[in-house]
Amino acid sequence: MHHYNYQTREEAKADIIKYIELFYNHRRIQKGLGFKTPNQMAEDFYKLAA
Template sequence: ESWHGHLKREWLYRHSIKEFNQAKHEVFWYIESFYNQNRIHQGLNYLTPNEFENKQQKLAA
């Protein structure tokens, strides 16, 4: 539930979305270009999801 709240507050409420395809594009962009790349997460020791995943892969190797 909190993820959906972040999506709405941080991205969707800031854009005027008129069509489904535009909404689909905005959600994809938020996830791939902002949420996974730039947004730090307290539960991941203040790393982005991509940084955390890369760190875990290095530890497993």
């Protein structure tokens, strides 16, 4: 994303959304989740539900 010239605003927006969905939401440790990633929380949830 850094130093990339997008042709349109929509192209830039799509790239930002992709970044958020693929990196930020799934891999970033969240304080509100007990310092776990969303993926770790989902794994814990499904282990308990099984």
